[in-house]
Amino acid sequence: MTHVMACIDNSQSSLAVCDYAAWASQRLSAPLTLLHVLDKEKYPASADLSGNIGLGSREHLLEELATLDAQRAKLALEHGQHMLEKAHERTLISGAISPDLKQRHGHLVESLSDLQDDIRLLVIGRVGEDSTRSAQSLGSQIEAVVRTIHRPILITASHFKKPEKVMLAFDGSATAHKTVQMFASSPLCTELPIHIVMVGADSEDNRKELEKARSTLVSSGLKTEAEILPGEVETVLQAYQAEHMIDLLVMGAYGHSRIRQFLVGSTTATMLRTATLSVLVLR
Known part of the structure; x- marks a missing residue:
């Protein structure tokens, strides 16, 4: 790698x-x-004419079509x-x-x-x-x-903008903590302000998980702000991105459910479809 x-x-x-x-x-x-x-x-690499023997004049036409395909592939x-x-x-x-x-x-x-x-x-x-x-x-x-x-x-995104602010979407799961650890160990966004955002209830458990994630980022030298916000995940993250002029969204590919092991997590898939900024997906 x-x-x-x-x-x-x-x-x-x-x-x-x-x-x-x-x-x-x-x-x-x-x-x-x-x-x-x-x-x-x-652009097939070569045409397969097996099984066409005995077609008479049609065989010559098929050979000409294969030649044209080869020329198209070369171009x-x-x-x-x-x-x-x-x-x-x-x-x-x-x-x-x-x-x-x-x-x-x-x-x-x-x-x-x-x-x-x-x-x-x-x-x-x-x-x-x-x-x-x-x-x-x-x-x-x-x-x-x-x-x-x-x-x-x-x-x-469709146009390049040098990332200056980063938002990391966090849901408190074990997978999300692994995403935070992976992000913290990468030099990709060092010296950039990181906003870690959790969408959900402002409960003691959620605050504990969010603080754990924030501490992981801070201990790696990343300037980090952390917030818990209520509402629908996609709506809240997009509003936060617009308000804070976020340039890069970081997400894990999967959420809690093991059923999603062969699928993109539903929130991630929705954000990929609707976000207008660049998205870094971590596995």
Whole structure:
């Protein structure tokens, strides 16, 4: 787990991905890798004509179609390489040092799963090039990536803004404390003010759990404010983010229930869909 890995495609969000990846690479003192995955469903590596022998004139047509597919795939690979080179230039301007370029042919989630032993932090845009959704929506593959990749994932906003204030969503669970410990041990947000927010009743038990989390962050040298607020989780967190001009939201992927072991936690999934700022998901 050594590299910051950034997923690049032809979407507008790739510019923000480059900038956030360069920022994270510098903060973590970790090498940066830029990855482009050519979808094998859109651009098959080769056509399978087995079973078509004996079709006569149709066989020739199928061979011509296979040739066209191969030409399309070759052009797509060249276009992907050009995108990587442009992303390389962008990250150098943003302060990255000698990013590596990597291109793969396959499915995004499968490719990332194969590469995750080398990933310290994955940086990916909220919406990919194939999405018809707005920049404030969530791309169709993001939840699949979060379910599959057991690494921290930074899901970027549509435009880069250097993080200056961070909010950590906390629910008092054992998983949430592990998230706090993981965050406290990372240099990603050192020297930045951290707001740890718990949504729920202002009870003695909740105050105890929140203070424990705050102490963990403070003992790591992080400037930390902690609050318990009543209301609906998503509404409260979004209002707090707007009021305090938070730039980065940090969340764990899972909540209390073991039933969610193969799913993204419901609050996390909702926040990923509705948040307009960048979200760091910790596993």
